[in-house]
Amino acid sequence: MRKPLYIFSSGRLERRENTLALETEEGRRVIPVNSVSEIKVFGELDVNKRALEFITKNQIPVHFFNHYGYYIGSFYPREALNSGYIILKQAQHYLDEESRIYLAKSFVVGAVNNMLKNLQYYRRRGKNLKDSIERIEEAVKEISEVSSILELMQIEGEIRKTYYSSFDLIIQLSEFSFDHRTKRPPENPLNALISFGNSLLYTTALSEIYRTHLDPRIGYLHETNQRSFTLNLDIAEVFKPVIVDRVIFSLLNKGQIQLKHFEEEVSFSYLNEKGRAIFVKEYEDKLKTTIKHKNLGKVSYRKLIRVECYKLYKHFMEEGVYTPFLGEW
Known part of the structure; x- marks a missing residue:
């Protein structure tokens, strides 16, 4: 079952073959992409184009919050079901x-x-x-x-x-x-x-x-x-x-x-x-x-x-x- 991924620490989110890899000061964490329904980002996060393409392909919205924890915007992948x-x-x-x-x-x-x-x-x-x-x-x-x-x-x-x-x-x-x-x-x-x-x-x-x-x-x-x-x-x-x-x-x-x-x-x-x-x-x-x-x-x-x-x-x-x-x- 997919569930939200919350990222509180600053770091980098990358694609690693068919998974996502989150690297922070706490270490590297491999995240199976089919386990993620959405991503909520509170820390400073570097994301490259390759990772965004992978996120889009897997239909995962990414929501960004500022330093104070308040919503500032979303990366909304191309709508798969749009009519x-x-x-x-x-x-x-x-x-x-x-x-x-x-x-x-x-x-x-x-x-x-x-x-x-x-x-x-x-x-x-x-x-x-x-x-x-x-x-x-x-x-x-x-x-x-x-x-x-x-x-x-x-x-x-x-x-x-x-x-x-x-x-x-x-x-x-x-x-x-x-x-x-x-x-x-x-x-x-x-x-x-x-x-x-x-x-x-x-x-x-x-x-x-x-x-x-x-x-x-x-x-x-x-x-x-x-x-x-x-x-x-x-x-x-x-x-x-x-x-x-x-x-x-x-x-x-x-x-x-x-x-x-x-x-x-x-x-x-x-x-x-x-x-x-x-x-x-x-x-x-x-x-x-x-x-x-x-x-x-x-x-x-x-x-x-x-x-x-x-x-x-x-x-x-x-x-x-x-x-x-x-x-x-």
Whole structure:
């Protein structure tokens, strides 16, 4: 079974006959290419043309993160499954206002439902989240009435603001207080965890899209513009609460991530290499976790992201109507 390859150390990635060889200060490591689904690079990495050709031939996306652990771009191999017809269908759904707003609302409804599931889960465990839940449930009613993406994004932003303000009640660690959401740059450790986790999920969704006929450049909630990829951002919205946020709650409540796992600069916080390794392990374990799905039986969260892509494909092909994944715990 293929799985992601994370490269934290600086070094060189080369082709060695029909394998990849990673050379770092820790030594040389031979990597069977048929064991790799995607590569996520956090260190300084030298890659030559021969290695990139080999990676392309084996359909392996490579995602790059900067010194602070935040996503900066991808080497996206030539699409093996790309279809001109599905690209046209995606474009039609983007250009038709009614079709686009339907999909955008669906992504937001999925995201908000899964936020509420988190809050309800922790409320059952004694957290005082009643007010937050009621405020979000009231705001959700407005979604069906909006007629523009801008209005939808404003409602989603207010809901997410309420949701994030509840993190302090769930975590209850003074050193990880939320205050308010900051992204570029994240100003405190909790914001750093959210940004890092979201970056991982964006690339995971992008890799899963690559295994389908969909084109990741055409998004619906997130504006299709000069940004290279947007459909992965749309899909990630649905899964942030059930994957990223649950990973953060688990790591902090169990004391696996502590302040010693962060570096601080002026108004800037980010995970150090040890912290990233801890987060990545928990994140990958979460993706492998299986749940009982009413239609699919036992299925992993990673597979659910791929299923979300297939549901969109059927929607574009008019073989079904897209509905987002809704957590049922």
